Amino acid sequence: MQVDLTTESWAFLSTKPAGRRENRYALIAVLVSALFFFCAVPFARTPLAQFPAFIPIYVSWLVICDLITAALLFGQFSVLRSKALLIMAGGYLFTASITAAYAVIFPGLFAPPGLMGAGPQTTSAMYMFWHVGFPLFIMAYTRFQAKRATPVLPLPSPAARQKTRAAILRTAGGVLALVLAYTVFAVGGQAYLPEFLNGNRTTDLGHLALLGVWAFSWLALFMLWRRKPHTVLDVWLMVVMCVWLFDIALAALLNTGRYDLGWYVGRIYGLLAASFLLIVLLIEDGKHYAQLVQLSAALSAANKQLTHLSRHDGLTELANRRFFDEYLSEQIAVAKRYNRTLALIMCDVDQFKAYNDHYGHQIGDACLRQVAAAIQSCCKRPADKAVRYGGEEFALILPDTDLAGGARIAEAVREAVSHQHIPHERSSIGSHVSTSCGVAMLMPQADMTAQQLIGAADACLYQAKNLGRNRVVCA
Ligand SMILES: Nc1nc2c(ncn2[C@@H]2O[C@H](COP(=O)(O)OP(=O)(O)OP(=O)(O)O)[C@@H](O)[C@H]2O)c(=O)[nH]1
Numbered sequence: 026m027q028v029d030l031t032t033e034s035w036a037f038l039s040t041k042p043a044g045r046r047e048n049r050y051a052l053i054a055v056l057v058s059a060l061f062f063f064c065a066v067p068f069a070r071t072p073l074a075q076f077p078a079f080i081p082i083y084v085s086w087l088v089i090c091d092l093i094t095a096a097l098l099f100g101q102f103s104v105l106r107s108k109a110l111l112i113m114a115g116g117y118l119f120t121a122s123i124t125a126a127y128a129v130i131f132p133g134l135f136a137p138p139g140l141m142g143a144g145p146q147t148t149s150a151m152y153m154f155w156h157v158g159f160p161l162f163i164m165a166y167t168r169f170q171a172k173r174a175t176p177v178l179p180l181p182s183p184a185a186r187q188k189t190r191a192a193i194l195r196t197a198g199g200v201l202a203l204v205l206a207y208t209v210f211a212v213g214g215q216a217y218l219p220e221f222l223n224g225n226r227t228t229d230l231g232h233l234a235l236l237g238v239w240a241f242s243w244l245a246l247f248m249l250w251r252r253k254p255h256t257v258l259d260v261w262l263m264v265v266m267c268v269w270l271f272d273i274a275l276a277a278l279l280n281t282g283r284y285d286l287g288w289y290v291g292r293i294y295g296l297l298a299a300s301f302l303l304i305v306l307l308i309e310d311g312k313h314y315a316q317l318v319q320l321s322a323a324l325s326a327a328n329k330q331l332t333h334l335s336r337h338d339g340l341t342e343l344a345n346r347r348f349f350d351e352y353l354s355e356q357i358a359v360a361k362r363y364n365r366t367l368a369l370i371m372c373d374v375d376q377f378k379a380y381n382d383h384y385g386h387q388i389g390d391a392c393l394r395q396v397a398a399a400i401q402s403c404c405k406r407p408a409d410k411a412v413r414y415g416g417e418e419f420a421l422i423l424p425d426t427d428l429a430g431g432a433r434i435a436e437a438v439r440e441a442v443s444h445q446h447i448p449h450e451r452s453s454i455g456s457h458v459s460t461s462c463g464v465a466m467l468m469p470q471a472d473m474t475a476q477q478l479i480g481a482a483d484a485c486l487y488q489a490k491n492l493g494r495n496r497v498v499c500a
Pocket residue numbers: 340373374375376377378379381385386387388389390393415416417490494
């Protein structure tokens with residue numbers, strides 16, 4: 026079995042081509058961000074007070090957003106099994122974990138100089154690695170995006186699911202090990218790190234290194250742009266990279282250092298960059314969930330209809346032979362279990378071949394519908410079932426009914442049909458359509474089978490025909 030992911034409702038961000046609507050929303054997001062960026066640039070060097078709560082809020086927000094984004098992307102990878110998605114999920118896990126490490130060593134957050142004996146240059150080195158690492162993941166993503174997952178996917182086998190899980194674990198493990206190794210290096214090797222920060226101010230060397238980091242992010246954005254046609258994920262990653270560039274420009278290039286306006290606003294841009302893709306992914310998830318609910322309702326309605334169709338006759342709307350077989354066996358078992366009787370009536374339209382030949386097949390069909398309605402009107406109890414047994418032959422299953430009761434119902438059927446006064450010019454019995462009925466009864470102690478009961482009712486019907494039709498014969 027295969028799943029078609031090309032349909033609009035099931036398309037994922039990474040499989041759906043970006044349409045006009047997505048491009049427009051993305052452009053608005055970039056333009057609004059650019060507007061605020063240019064408004065903030067002239068004031069980027071304005072010193073502001075140091076808000077102790079800012080960094081904890083900032084890193085918690087980043088870590089939570091990036092972890093959720095990574096989890097959602099890993100989830101999409103497990104469905105689509107595209108390497109590009111795995112890389113991007115790894116990228117978001119990377120930013121989440123390096124942000125957490127950045128928080129641990131940030132001076133004054135957990136300990137005055139930062140935990141684990143971090144020095145003054147450690148956070149800068151972490152910041153650079155973080156801001157080089159993420160664009161690197163983007164670049165790798167654009168490379169693998171060329172090999173897109175086929176939109177029609179086979180449902181995964183247990184072995185394929187195992188492979189997918191292993192790939193996720195390998196990626197997550199690799200990313201966490203990389204961040205841990207770099208953190209240990211940045212803390213342990215601080216004596217060898219160049220001076221990026223002097224107090225709270227960025228040094229010239231720091232600015233130069235940050236310029237390189239910024240250029241690297243431009244390259245990642247360019248590679249994303251070059252990859253065409255764009256999927257919706259490509260477009261939102263481009264928005265993320267634009268906002269990311271505004272973040273570095275304000276918080277690292279155009280300002281003086283920590284705790285000035287550029288530093289604060291740049292970090293708010295960082296939060297926006299982390300939130301954009303997450304919001305889009307959550308909206309997509311909501312749409313898929315709604316689609317799933319609708320699909321499940323449609324499926325159960327279709328199932329009900331299929332069950333109805335498989336058990337009913339299309340011409341007369343009575344139950345069909347399949348239902349008859351099941352219901353009769355079931356009711357015979359019930360009758361035997363509770364020591365009750367059951368009556369079966371077999372009923373046949375008299376000289377229907379002549380009717381058909383004279384009036385034509387369509388009028389014949391209409392006649393059968395009328396006869397079926399008359400027969401159905403004689404079923405008074407909920408357990409009584411009228412069935413089209415085949416052709417112009419009908420049957421009535423009457424649980425908990427003895428032979429006398431069955432004979433009464435059969436007589437009612439015969440009368441109901443004749444009271445419909447359906448003209449039958451070729452009948453040798455009368456001027457209207459009539460029926461003959463045979464009635465048999467199941468004696469619970471007699472150990473009778475369904476076939477024997479049908480045979481007995483059929484024999485009576487045959488007898489009714491032989492006796493001149495338009496009558497009821499009981500076994
Ligand atoms: N119009 C129509 N005719 C059907 C349908 N099913 C069976 N028939 C016709 O019913 C007729 C049954 O003919 P016979 O079995 O010879 O029985 P009969 O003419 O009713 O004769 P007796 O039963 O002996 O009274 C045939 O002509 C079938 O083609 C149906 O769904 N629609």
